Amino acid sequence: MTNEAKLFKANVANKEITFETGRLAFQAGGSVTARIGDTMVFAVATMGPEPREGIDFFPLTVDYEERMYAGGRIPGSFFRREGRPTEEAILTARLTDRPLRPLFPKDFRNDVQILMYSFSVDELNPLDVLAINAASAALIISDIPWRGPVGAVRVGLIDGKFIINPNFEEMKISELDLRVAGTRDAILMIECGAEQVAEDTIITALDLAHEALRPLIDVQEKMAVEVGKPKRTYPSFVVNEQLKAEIEKLASTSLNDLLAQPLGKHEADDAVKVIQEQLVQKLVKPDQPVEGEAGPGKQEVIEAFSEVYKGAVRRCILDEGARLDGRRKDEIRPIWCDVNYSPRAHGSGLFVRGETQVLTLATLGMPREAQEMDNLTSQENKRYIHHYNFPPFSTGEVSPLRGTSRRSIGHGALAERALLPVIPSELEFPYTMRLVSEVLSSNGSTSMASVCASTLALMDTGVPIKAPVAGIAMGLIKEGDKYAILTDIQGIEDHLGDMDFKVAGTEKGITALQMDIKIKGISTAIMSEAMVQARKARLAVLDKMMTVIPVPRPELKPFVPRISTITIPVDKIGTLIGPGGKMIRTIQEETHTTLDVGEDGTVFIAAVDGEGERLARERVLALVETAKIGQIYTGKVVRITPFGAFVEILPKQDGLVHISQLDSERVRTVEDVVRLGDEITVMVTGIDQEGKIRLSRQAVLEGWTAEEAAEHDRAGRQNRNSSGDRGGRGRGGGQRSGGGHYSGGGRPRS
Numbered sequence: 001m002t003n004e005a006k007l008f009k010a011n012v013a014n015k016e017i018t019f020e021t022g023r024l025a026f027q028a029g030g031s032v033t034a035r036i037g038d039t040m041v042f043a044v045a046t047m048g049p050e051p052r053e054g055i056d057f058f059p060l061t062v063d064y065e066e067r068m069y070a071g072g073r074i075p076g077s078f079f080r081r082e083g084r085p086t087e088e089a090i091l092t093a094r095l096t097d098r099p100l101r102p103l104f105p106k107d108f109r110n111d112v113q114i115l116m117y118s119f120s121v122d123e124l125n126p127l128d129v130l131a132i133n134a135a136s137a138a139l140i141i142s143d144i145p146w147r148g149p150v151g152a153v154r155v156g157l158i159d160g161k162f163i164i165n166p167n168f169e170e171m172k173i174s175e176l177d178l179r180v181a182g183t184r185d186a187i188l189m190i191e192c193g194a195e196q197v198a199e200d201t202i203i204t205a206l207d208l209a210h211e212a213l214r215p216l217i218d219v220q221e222k223m224a225v226e227v228g229k230p231k232r233t234y235p236s237f238v239v240n241e242q243l244k245a246e247i248e249k250l251a252s253t254s255l256n257d258l259l260a261q262p263l264g265k266h267e268a269d270d271a272v273k274v275i276q277e278q279l280v281q282k283l284v285k286p287d288q289p290v291e292g293e294a295g296p297g298k299q300e301v302i303e304a305f306s307e308v309y310k311g312a313v314r315r316c317i318l319d320e321g322a323r324l325d326g327r328r329k330d331e332i333r334p335i336w337c338d339v340n341y342s343p344r345a346h347g348s349g350l351f352v353r354g355e356t357q358v359l360t361l362a363t364l365g366m367p368r369e370a371q372e373m374d375n376l377t378s379q380e381n382k383r384y385i386h387h388y389n390f391p392p393f394s395t396g397e398v399s400p401l402r403g404t405s406r407r408s409i410g411h412g413a414l415a416e417r418a419l420l421p422v423i424p425s426e427l428e429f430p431y432t433m434r435l436v437s438e439v440l441s442s443n444g445s446t447s448m449a450s451v452c453a454s455t456l457a458l459m460d461t462g463v464p465i466k467a468p469v470a471g472i473a474m475g476l477i478k479e480g481d482k483y484a485i486l487t488d489i490q491g492i493e494d495h496l497g498d499m500d501f502k503v504a505g506t507e508k509g510i511t512a513l514q515m516d517i518k519i520k521g522i523s524t525a526i527m528s529e530a531m532v533q534a535r536k537a538r539l540a541v542l543d544k545m546m547t548v549i550p551v552p553r554p555e556l557k558p559f560v561p562r563i564s565t566i567t568i569p570v571d572k573i574g575t576l577i578g579p580g581g582k583m584i585r586t587i588q589e590e591t592h593t594t595l596d597v598g599e600d601g602t603v604f605i606a607a608v609d610g611e612g613e614r615l616a617r618e619r620v621l622a623l624v625e626t627a628k629i630g631q632i633y634t635g636k637v638v639r640i641t642p643f644g645a646f647v648e649i650l651p652k653q654d655g656l657v658h659i660s661q662l663d664s665e666r667v668r669t670v671e672d673v674v675r676l677g678d679e680i681t682v683m684v685t686g687i688d689q690e691g692k693i694r695l696s697r698q699a700v701l702e703g704w705t706a707e708e709a710a711e712h713d714r715a716g717r718q719n720r721n722s723s724g725d726r727g728g729r730g731r732g733g734g735q736r737s738g739g740g741h742y743s744g745g746g747r748p749r750s
Contacts (some may be wrong), residue, residue, distance in 0.1 A: 047112050
């Protein structure tokens with residue numbers, strides 16, 4: 001086995017992207033390492049030898065393994081090795097899968113596995129888009145039948161200017177995060193987050209992205225010619241055209257009757273099952289020894305009928321403009337909404353559109369409850385978290401619960417992206433927000449229903465969002481040059497159609513966009529038409545939502561903890577926390593509040609009632625307060641010496657009341673006035689450069705002003721110094737040492 005690496009280069013917007021092959025993974029079907037800057041993604045594509053017996057779908061798996069060594073880090077888990085993929089890794093795998101899948105042959109059922117590893121991350125260049133290019137390059141040089149290649153780029157928008165493949169720093173200030181993948185002729189996949197960007201701007205960005213990705217197509221085509229393997233043959237799973245024609249003839253009357261009346265999801269499913277079962281009984285011989293030997297088998301009939309049914313529905317939409325449920329192409333299903341469904345959740349929103357129903361519940365928490373990110377992206381934590389659950393009963397089915405699926409993670413991420421641009425900043429609203437969308441019934445676009453339900457939940461909670469957000473799913477039926485764009489697609493239209501195009505946004509513009517297609521691609525002209533139609537629908541959905549709750553509630557719900565903030569000196573953070581967190585825990589327990597301390601000295605106080613917040617605030621301020629000249633305190637006598645008494649005026653801060661300042665009259669001994677443990681009221685008369693505090697009880701008794709106290713303090717010190725009283729009674733203030741003694745001064749005690 002030779003070790004001859006081949007290097008290919010592409011220039012995309014003056015940034016070099018390299019593809020290396022021939023050095024790694026010799027036995028894989030195809031392997032490529034893609035690189036931009038010091039970010040490297042390794043991708044392999046391998047095909048199984050034979051299709052699995054009885055399989056009726058194309059088994060493609062795409063996985064991205066996030067390796068922490070790529071960023072010079074050790075995983076934070078207990079076992080110190082990578083475990084379950086992070087959400088970012090799952091989203092990268094889904095992002096890669098979506099543009100690759102439509103280009104495999106329709107009659108292909110061999111197992112295909114694409115694996116990607118992060119080999120190096122420079123914390124400057126994102127690797128998600130690079131992963132798509134690496135996987136495409138691995139496929140195009142492999143022996144796997146595939147109609148690629150695919151190129152992918154990211155587009156940012158800063159100060160009105162588009163940037164191709166922006167880095168992490170540029171993305172922080174970008175109004176647009178648009179990821180586009182496509183072939184030379186058409187766009188295949190779109191994933192977008194935006195700060196309420198206008199539709200026209202998005203279309204311009206799509207045209208720019210499609211132009212920018214073509215050098216990546218060029219270099220991959222060159223790779224295929226120079227180092228590509230011959231494509232393998234495979235068993236073709238094609239529906240028998242003769243059988244299909246026979247079924248079309250037998251079922252035409254039944255299908256016409258079915259399509260002539262508006263039907264709901266389960267009504268249509270039941271009617272289709274009846275027709276299918278009748279065909280099986282007519283065409284499959286019960287005593288047939290081997291499927292296909294003396295006639296078609298049951299599975300063959302089912303697959304052929306599925307093709308016939310799909311064609312009938314598509315023709316009905318294209319030729320007659322009639323949909324299965326009787327709607328027009330641009331018509332939205334009936335919508336109703338509600339809020340405040342859960343009395344104890346911090347906020348709740350219910351959104352129903354046709355047979356799709358989503359309930360979103362919101363919870364507000366402290367800043368420290370933000371999700372810490374242990375991955376290779378530049379994001380350290382998330383204070384806005386969106387989770388999406390899709391239980392089997394939502395489609396009337398039964399299946400075991402196996403944890404969160406990749407689809408659910410993707411839908412939750414899309415809803416999160418749609419709402420993130422309208423979430424207030426931490427300065428405006430210092431909460432961590434977790435929203436959970438529970439899909440209770442599903443028949444099309446639960447992700448966009450989640451966006452709508454979440455907007456309602458946020459407003460019901462009292463979160464001051466910048467603008468309400470709604471979402472709508474668009475579909476496409478295309479045969480040759482003839483096409484129909486469908487508004488608010490239901491499940492059957494998603495399954496039988498050619499495009500799933502989801503658009504979320506405010507009245508002002510788009511906040512999220514996602515497109516997947518099943519054909520070879522679509523033009524930006526069709527995309528533009530779909531966006532105009534989607535905007536009209538989105539605004540109609542927003543109008544329905546606003547009739548229930550037009551603006552966020554002016555106040556938070558009763559059970560939501562109120563968060564207030566105070567700022568303390570950074571050097572006082574340790575004092576507030578205390579040894580092992582003892583001090584902050586004590587305050588929380590005694591005031592029934594929750595405290596969170598930021599590195600900049602910001603203290604967040606969360607309390608359900610105002611009295612708890614007030615007590616906690618007073619305790620914190622008392623802990624970190626610094627003594628001021630002229631200020632009066634009531635403190636406890638903590639130590640007595642022949643020359644005076646030490647009084648704790650603030651937590652861990654003592655000062656000395658000299659014997660001459662204990663009373664208005666001459667004092668013979670300190671014990672004549674105070675004893676250990678007594679509480680006395682004193683005034684701060686002086687603080688020296690070392691922080692030693694001098695106190696006076698006489699100043700309080702005689703009602704001195706701060707200026708008078710300072711003058712008496714100066715005169716008293718001069719008298720004591722001139723009389724030579726420097727050792728015992730002449731020193732003003734002290735600090736406890738480790739052995740319980742004072743070494744002079746009255747600085748804060750540790």
